[in-house]
Structure formats: structure tokens, C-alpha cells
Amino acid sequence: MVDYVSTVNPDFSLIAPELALLIAASLVMVFIPWRRMPVLAPGIIMVGFIAAFAYALGQWGHQSSGFAGMVTCDNFGVMFKLIFIVASVLSILLIGQYMKSRGIDKPEFFVLIAISAIGMMAMANTTDLVVMFIGLEVMSLPLYVLAGFNRRSLESNEAGIKYFLMGAFATAFLLMGIAFIYGASGTTNLRQVVTDFNYIAAGRGMYLYAGVAMIMIGFGFKVGAVPFHAWIPDVYHGAPTPVTAFFSVAPKAAAVAVLLRIFLYGFADVALVTKAFWILAVLTMTIGNILALRQDNVKRMLAYSSIAHAGYILVAITVGTQEAISAAIFYVVAYTFFNLGAFAIIALLETRMGAQSEFSELAGLSKSAPWIAVLLAVFMFALSGFPPTVGFFGKFYIFRAAVESNFITLAVIGVLNSFLSVYYYLRVVKTCYFDDVTEAQKPVFVPATVGLALIITTFGTIGLGLFPQQLLDFTRQAIFAFL
Amino acid sequence: MTLDYAIFLISAAVAVFGATMMIMQRNPVASVLYLILSLVAQAVVYVQLGALFLGAILIVVYAGAILVLFLFVIMLLNLRSNPELSASLPPLGWFTKVAVPVLMVVELYFVVDRVIWPPVPTGIVGKNPDFGSVETVATMMFTDYMYPLQLTGVLLLVAVVGAVVIARRESAEPRKTTASPDNRNEQPIDTVAG
């Protein structure tokens, strides 16, 4: 009898954050029929997230792997875990009032967010393609349900089904890609692939190309890179706004984590990857920004802008140096704060009855709710990348890394795109401050939870903008442990 | 031509035929049945490749459970053959939509063709009778693949929760709601004879 326990090494401390969340989610699920659950559920899940945060912080600086090499714990994974937890907690804070105003406040909502976060953590916390695939599914299934969560809204139904079909289609490509990499290397673990790279490339290198291309298509769908972006505006528009806030940040961060892991660690030596990413990055930035110019709906505008932001992160992936990877992580952190902040305000305005988040509804906001207007302006400045906000440094570090590695054209295209994006972000600010009010403005009620979320996001946007170097040092540590 | 080759060719032909018919049908029930046909043929191919356990699972779980769930939903919704649902497109649309998958297959053909494998024993009885048996697969699944297996458990759990959240009809909810209060751009709902 073989001693399986010692060969497999099931070290549960490696997956402690996931387990904490799973326990919290299970508690809520078991007690759903209990009448007080709708009130208690957010609290229980929040405690789970706080415990997960603490456990994840405890993993910082440790490097180990367990479960027969399926789980790899390193600073890179921990960094992304922290991002997922912050994004999920902020999204949960936004939800209460919005859901109540639409009569869909159900405890299951929090369970779905928690399990989605478990999937993301599993994706970031491994070098094995099988675990990445299953983690991706654990992340995506709750997201499909969340998009269609408002069952009585036809838009929400439609967003759910479209997201589901595109997501499943992308999954099939991803699976095919993993199958080809398995065929090329005889393993699904990237660490093994890296070790035997030359041997594999000599014998069955063609499979590697096919597999890499398929995986690129699959994750292209997930991060919303052009030409695989068609679903993004519809899904972001149709889904309940706090859910859109979650979509625009957490799953993208997870997909970026996996892209970095696969393409900059696993297949760093596959030629053509850089060229393919170059084209993807340029297309994604440019088309995202150009389409965002024409939108009259703020949610759709932010959807296209999130495509453009994915393009900036793809620039960092194209460059692929250590400096660029730390810049990419920096950008993901920064984007989490200011994008969630922007969506928080849109969600807040939508709790007014009948709001459709059209541009015209923002007119006169500076008079009816001056503080909200100021915050919205701050987030818009951060999205367009103006200096004292963290948005500026995010772009600055990425383009600096690009120039340092002689990707001058790419950097120039990126900077031009940033200028282009200023137009539509400032249009929001202009509408708030200078447009005439057509009808009487309803007052905006700010619930305590949303207020807290706004304080955190504002603090992140401006505070990190004042001290970017500290965050950059932190992301550099995440990179040097890139196992 | 050996017997193995003949079995492979026949089952491959049936699999491709079933798949093609599936996407061409107007009647969703017929589509499901053609997909089951294709899967049964694929199960034969699995067995030829030594995956005895998975061949059985493919029929029992996939054809037997998942596709029956499809049939069940189609019956529940009472969908019948509908000319509107047949695949039809303008000529240009046909061209691009045919070209993309065809190009993909051709490209992959060249990829597949570039790699030379040493001849591998395929067929009902391979070199190693243990290969692909329940025992070998299970041993691997519960040792090396324990973590993904547990994650799959979480996945099934969330699928149940998600399906219930989405499809459960609340008692207070009216049977058919065409528009929600927050849905301003109401438009007449096209009712299709379904």
C-alpha cells in the first residue's frame, strides 16, 4: 500500500482563504429557509471574507506547493487573492439598497459572490491548467447566474443568457487549448512544461502553438479583448449595476492573473506570443475607446471603457518584463478601486426610480448632490489617468516599462488612446456640472454601506495616487516570487 | 483494412452525421436525439482508445442524464418544430460563418499532421489491460487530482444553487410578467407559436 498522504501532501493551510469562504457560504446555504437569513447573510459572508483576507495575508512571503503540485502558494497568487477579496467586499457593500429597491434581495446572492471568489482564488493559486480550468468554471457559473439575477427584468434575462453562451463557447476553446498542451507535453502542470520546454518544443512543438492560440482565444473572451468583446457591453448593460461593478473588476483580474501565469511563466519562450499580444493590445485599446465615444448610456460607456482598460493591461503582458508584470498588477489594483467607485455612484443614482443611467440623467447632479458629483469627477479623472490619482501612475508605469523594452510604437499608441479617452470621461463631468437641468432632480439617498464603499474607493484612488511607490514596491515583491 | 479500422470509420461517420443533423434540425427534440446518436458513436471511439470507464460514463451520464435533462426542458417548454428556428442566414453571413470553422479545422489539420507519433496500439484490446480501467482512473483521481475533484464538488454545489435561484417560481410572483417596473423601454413582446 503506497502512502498516499505523504506523496500528495494535502496541506490545508495553502487553501485556507478558500476554505474560510466556503464555510461561510455553506453556513448561509444551510440556513436559507430561516426567516432572519436575509438580514444575517451579508454579515456571515463578510466575516468569511475578512477571515479569508487574514489567512491570505498570512500566506504572504511563503512559497510552497501541495496537493500533488496542484496548489502553488506564492506572493503572486496572494496578491491577486487580496484583490479579489477587496473587489468582492466592495461589491457586496453596494448591493443592499439596490436590490431592495428592486425587490430581489435574496441571501443566495452573497453565496454566489463568495463561491465565485473561491473560483478566482483557485485560478490564481495554481500552476496547473486543470485547476485553472475548473477554477474558471467555479468563477463563471455564479457570474452567469448573477447577470440574470433580476429575473423579472427582460434585460437581465438577456444579459444572463448571452453571457452564458459566450462564456461556454470560450470555455470550449480553452479546453481544446489545454488538451493540445497536454498532448504536447504529457502534463498539464506549467512547472513541468517549463522544465521540459526545449524537449517539448523540439518534438511536438506544433501542438504547443495550437494550444497556446486556443487558450489565447479562450481568455481573450474572458478579459474582453477585441475581437472577442462583443458580449461585454450587453452583459454590463443588462446586469444589475452592483453586479456589473463586480464583473468589470474581479473576473478580469482573475483572467489577467491566469494570462500572466500561462504566458509569462509557462510559455514565455513561445515565439509569436508577443506579436499576437501586440495586435490584441492595440486593437483592444483603440476599438474600446472609439466605441466608448459614441455611447449615450453611462453603463455602456463604462463597459467599453473597461475593454480599453483591458487593452492597457494587455500592453503590459506584451512587454512581459518583470517591470511590466509589476506594472500590470499595479494597474489591476488601481483599476479595482476607481472602476468600482465609478460603478458605485452609477448604482447609487439608479436606486432612484426609473433611472436608466443615461447621460442626461446626470445633468444638474452638482446642485442636487454636490458631494456625489465631486466623487464622480474624481473617479472619471482617475479612469482617464490624470495626475494626482492612481490612474495616472498605473498608465505611467505600464508605458514606462514598454518604452524601456523598446516597444516605442506600442507606448505611443497607448498614450494617444489615453488622450482619446479623456473626451468621454470628461463628458460625464461636464454633464454633471454644466448641463441645464430639464426636470426636477430627485434627491440621492446614500445608504451607510454604499458610503463606506465610496470612502474606501476614494481613499484607494487618491491615497495610492499620492504614495504610488509603496504599492509598486509591494507588487514588485509579488513578482520576484513568481514561481 | 482491419476490423478496428472499419469500426473506427463507421463510428466516426455516425458521430459526424449525428452532429451535422443536430445543428440542421428545426425540431429541438430531433436535435437532442441526433446528439445522443453522435455521443453513442463517440463512446465507441472512446472504448477503442482504451477509455473503457469513460466510454460507459459518456453514455450513462452524458447521453443518459444530461441530454435527458435537455429533453425534459424541451418538453416542459412544449417547444415544437418551428420554421423560424431553422438555421438560415443571408448569403454573406453564410459565407463568413462557414469560413471561420472550416479555416479552423483546416489549420488544425496541418497542426495535427506535423507531429509524428510512434504507432500506438489502439483497438478494443490494447497492450495494457489496466489502462483506463476504473481502478487506475480512480486511484489517480483521489490522489493526484484530489484538489480539482474537490473544486468540482464546489462547482456542482453552486450549479444547484444557481439553477434554483434562476428558475424557482415564487408563490407571490404572477405567472407571466412581461416587464418589470424598472424596465422603461417596454416593447410589445413577440409571441411565437412555440
Add this chain to the structure above:
Amino acid sequence: MVPIHAYLMLAMILFGIGAFGVLVSRNVIVMFMSVELMLNAANLVLIAFSRALGVVDGHVFVFLVLAVAAAEAAVGLAMIITIYRNRETINIDRYNLLKW
């Protein structure tokens, strides 16, 4: 003895048919079944490679993929039921409130 290429080609063709089905079909259920067909084609590739390499890792992965497909089917069909209740059609072209 059948060469491994033959199995891979069969999988490629099935994958292509599945992708084609997703692109041209207007019936949501058929689109969804086409995706399932694509997953099955990938499974076939995994099993063929498993055989060629002589290791059963691929078999375990296929088993997990079958579980994934079952989970997806549950959620996807629940969504189809919901949207059918509201819209009374499964034609994807009629889900047009959002500009697709």
C-alpha cells in the same frame, strides 16, 4: 491499427461542426448543445493523447469536464426556462432589447 491522427481529425471535425452550430443556429437550445459538442470534441482529443502518451491523466480530466458540462447544463437550462417564461421564444434573434 488506427493511427492517432485519425482520432484527432475526428475530434477537429466535431469541434468545427460545434463552432459552426453556435454561429449559425438561432435556437438557443441548439446553440447550447453545439457548445456541449465542442466540449466533447476536446474530450476526445484528451483521450486520444492519453492513449498516445500512455498516461491516464487525461481520463481524469475528461471525467472532471463531464461534471463541468453537467453543471453548465443545469444553469444554462434554468436560464433558458426563465427567459422563455418572460419572452415566450427561444430564438436568439428575438432577444434584442440590448443591442447584441
